[in-house]
Amino acid sequence: MRPHVLIIGCGFGGLEAARALRAAAVDITVVDKTNHHLFQPLLYQVATAGLSAPSIAAPIRHLFRAQRNVTTLMGEVVAIDAAARTVSLKDGAVLHWDHLIVAAGATHSYFGRDDWAPFAPGLKTLDDAFEIRRRVLLAFEQAEREDDPARRAALMQFVVVGGGPTGVELAGTFAEIARHTLPGEFRRIDPRQARVLLVEGNARVLQAMPERLSERAREQLAALGVTVRLGARVTGIDAEGLDITTAAGPERLASRCIVWAAGVAASPLGRALVDTTGCTLDRAGRVVVGPDLSLTGFPAIQVIGDLAAAQSHTPGKAPTPVPGVSPGAKQMGRSAAANILRRLRGEATVPFRYADYGNLATIGRNSAVVDLGTPAGALRFSGYPAWLFWLFAHVYFLIGFRNRFVVLLDWAWAYWTYDRGARVVTQKR
Known part of the structure; x- marks a missing residue:
């Protein structure tokens, strides 16, 4: 029976992780609360009537239509059981996994208000x-x-x-x-x-x-x-x-x-991971992960994207925090997928290294x-x-x-x- 990889969230990190496993001998399930992948950097253009929604969003099923090892489900994950290797959806469904990538993203933070x-x-x-x-x-x-x-x-x-x-x-x-x-x-x-x-x-x-x-x-x-x-x-x-x-x-x-x-706060699934693994959250509610993006004592669980308090590990330099931007999420997705393949081959995982390509911001015309x-x-x-x-x-x-x-x-x-x-x-x- 082929290993089952469950990916929670189809943002930049989840999408890249699934694509990086396209040729792998694994079965992948991608679960997301919505039916679309959203290009968030241009979301403000929809909010200001510059673009229509379909211009910056793509149906998840359409994105994976040619990737035969991917099954997509629309549902909201409400609980994670690390010991049983299951997740529970809001509608009561239970999904089993051998490897779990949590890429649930972030939400708004009103600093307690x-x-x-x-x-x-x-x-x-x-x-x-x-x-x-x-x-x-x-x-x-x-x-x-x-x-x-x-x-x-x-x-x-x-x-x-x-x-x-x-x-x-x-x-x-x-x-x-x-x-x-x-x-x-x-x-x-x-x-x-x-x-x-x-x-x-x-x-x-x-x-x-x-x-x-x-x-x-x-x-x-x-x-x-x-x-x-x-x-x-x-x-x-x-x-x-x-x-x-x-x-x-x-x-x-x-x-x-x-x-x-x-303000930005990590997904509530960070708390679900604390309940089942005892992992640590930082002040923003992000999950503190190890060098290879996995949780201490639970190597089959990796957390990526805005939900992860990750660090970049460059040889000869002190670890540095990974910013919560889309290139970081994409790189973490690819790194998480590569480490799953290493585990399946019986090899040691490698630390995540972030390549910083800079920052952009538009002010107007x-x-x-x-x-x-x-x-x-x-x-x-x-x-x-x-x-x-x-x-x-x-x-x-x-x-x-x-x-x-x-x-x-x-x-x-x-x-x-x-x-x-x-x-x-x-x-x-």
Whole structure:
């Protein structure tokens, strides 16, 4: 009987792990809560009506249609039994495995204030993107009918909490929608008068990038019309707006459209692994893994992607943390698959080594920042060349020729016309 490899999650890590085992004499089952693989780096484009959902998502069954050793199941894993080598699904089904790869990803973290979630949705899934798009566009619709100036101003003030790549991309695109896409379509309001605020608790945006590029990103946001509030800590969020505290003291920001991009928490399956293996979680809820991405005492279980608190092991150097980015998840997926094959051959596993290709972030039309690691050293640039690099890099890594073609076509149309074709929303949620 062939070994059975169970992969939980079909994000970047899970997809790469399954593909790396395409020629192996194993049976693979991929379980995911949704029926699609999502290209998350462009999810903000769906949230801001720049792209439609099928442009950045692909059905999982379609992706594995030619890989005969893969079975795909749509289901939610709720429990893991390491001793019995089983997982339980929400519908009561039980799946057995010989090797387990947990790539369940991450979710939003409100730092203990989950009561803020209804008023400030995060952006991790297509459902999140649809909800943010609905709130943004309906805010303008409601402002068109609002007679009270104060309430209209609150409807036309958009706040993004968090100055990481997602927050920067959302804030810049919100400003473009208000200043370039919507003018001329309303009769009682001028969308160009909308305010977009980016609230960041630290001293600069894009903390993972060098300070020079971080400052350049702030300048590009300001040029788009985004007000960046640094050193502003959020202390409360409700249906009418949010409270922040700065060096000048507390302040109230009235807004009917707040988006949360400030925190990430690992999947709840990390806790399920603790219950069955006694493994350790870090402060973000990620599972602390060994050098080969397995759990101590349970070599048949590997954790990868955003759920793993993994380190890169380069010979002659101290281990370094692996960032929670898609290249890291892809590389961990391939490494986990390779180590499974080594175990099947009776060989020793090898430590994971992360190749850092740098960071990219787009701010808006013709504006981006790029920080690349090259054999000759760091390559850092911003502005229009960085925007072109960001654009073609993301098109290159999209899944499937159709998606690449459609995204390029949509972007070209939006670039020359400022139009965003995915502006269809419904009132009902």
